[in-house]
Amino acid sequence: MTTPDDRGELPDVLKDAQAWVRKLGSGRVSEWEAQAFRHWRDADPAHLAAFQQAARQWQLLERAASSVLSTNAEAARHHRRTLNRTPLGRRAFLGTALGGAAVAGIVAYSPLGMWPAAEQWGADYHTAVGEQRELSLEERVRVTMNTRTSLRRVSDQGESVGLELLDGEAAIEVSDAARSFRVEAGAGRAVATGAAGFEVRYLDGRTCVTCLHGQVGVEHPAGRRLLQARQLALYDGRMISEIANVDPEGVSAWRRGEMVFRQTPLPVVLDEINRYRPGRVLLVGETLRAKTVTARIKVADIETALLQIQHSFDLVARTFPAGVLVLS
Missing domain, CATH: 2.60.120.1440 (Jelly Rolls)
Structure with a gap:
């Protein structure tokens, strides 16, 4: 049985705080959920501190997402469609809930899919x-x-x-x-x-x-x-x-600490890598989506595998805070 990597699993209080930031930022908050949040926030000073830390992390993720959106027209169009479907009326509640913490960068969706779902x-x-x-x-x-x-x-x-x-x-x-x-x-x-x-x-x-x-x-x-x-x-x-x-053998490879790909589209490979890697790997460029990968990747060597993918397809890599890696 494996355990989390050297960075360790997040403390439970920070996990809870991240979940609250995502929920409050979604714009879909019932009155009883708002009351439950206030009760949780006020129950312990550590809860408020964790919530403010989670909000700052959210801002870092949003900045990385904004960089991707500014360089990828297709991603920007998808982002606009997402915002059009998402109610924004309760964002003011998030600002009040933070008790003065900076929230200008918080958006109404989970940045890059990196936060726990409700x-x-x-x-x-x-x-x-x-x-x-x-x-x-x-x-x-x-x-x-x-x-x-x-x-x-x-x-x-x-x-x-x-x-x-x-x-x-x-x-x-x-x-x-x-x-x-x-x-x-x-x-x-x-x-x-x-x-x-x-x-x-x-x-x-x-x-x-x-x-x-x-x-x-x-x-x-x-x-x-x-x-x-x-x-x-x-x-x-x-x-x-x-x-x-x-x-x-391929289906159960994960129990041996491996990922097995046979002529698998590159976006699918990166989606699977994202499940095992803190942060997010993003692929920018429509022509790259047709590339395929045949490989056996050890979960313990994901960063090495990413370097090999970069070299195999002559990709440019850009790194951002919170473990975000953009390949183009």
Whole structure:
């Protein structure tokens, strides 16, 4: 099992502060949420200090985002569309909440997707950037959580019957053949009705369920699939795929501390690297999106891999605060 890198996992109070900054900056704050924030802020001077620190970090991220937007017309157009869909009326509340801290740079979206989503707040288990974590649930279920993963327990009359994957990736081993165990993710769920091993990955509204051994059912409003070993199914909010065969070595590479790519588009590779790396790697340039990568990258050597990618495609790299790296 791996642990966070040398920079360490953020203190819980700063995680909470980051979540509040994101929520308040979103412009979607109910009255009870505003009251809950004030109660949290006033409960301990450390909470206010952490909130002000989180706001300053947010500003650094926004500056990096602004630099990208000023040099990438396509990204700027997407940004304007995002702002047009986002209510801004409550930004004044954020300024008041900060109690005088500088907030001019705070924007109404999560800069570069680097902050925890509100949907993850209710998680019972969470992993930080680069962390893996193992869980045992009532001795019959073992769970391995990958980086940036959030899980919530699902119980029935006090008994653990499953998990809800709020974000990220997890491997599940069920040893009890007499009872089922389910993992809910997005619009569907995976159900092991006996002893089985499977993985569930839920990112950006899309879910992949892979059966490693045994049988796993995938239930979705658009249909049901029964997976055997070395098979997977994909689904999103509207549809579910047919069953496909899969190489389990590639799917489970993350448990060995690796990422495996075979003729994978460069933007997809960088998205995956971003899950393991603090900060954000951004790709600027439409022609670069067609480039593909075949590589086996060790999570412990991500920075070396990024240098190799830069050299392979003759990219220019620019660094910004908060771990932001822009490749063009």
